[in-house]
Amino acid sequence: MPYCANCGNSENLASTLFPPSSDTAGAPPYGLLANFDAEGCITTMECQGASLDDAQMAFEEPEKYFDMCPVCGSKNIRWQ
Numbered sequence: 780m781p782y783c784a785n786c787g788n789s790e791n792l793a794s795t796l797f798p799p800s801s802d803t804a805g806a807p808p809y810g811l812l813a814n815f816d817a818e819g820c821i822t823t824m825e826c827q828g829a830s831l832d833d834a835q836m837a838f839e840e841p842e843k844y845f846d847m848c849p850v851c852g853s854k855n856i857r858w859q
């Protein structure tokens with residue numbers, strides 16, 4: 780399953796390839812977030828700027844799109 784090599788988080792990953800929609804102060808710096816189950820499969824996704832088409836593409840090729848740990852902000856994501 781995918782995980783963050785920095786903090787060990789494997790529950791969710793973010794994609795910075797999709798910019799967030801709002802420029803509200805404090806908004807997360809990513810447009811899409813995915814939650815993973817214990818098998819490493821995406822269970823739910825939260826679009827925060829990404830469109831549904833964007834989310835579908837990311838769902839099909841998560842290794843290409845999810846590049847950031849939303850917990851610690853690291854981009855040191857491991858896929859295995």
Ligand SMILES: [Zn+2]
Nearest residue numbers: 783786848851
């Ligand atoms: Zn992390």
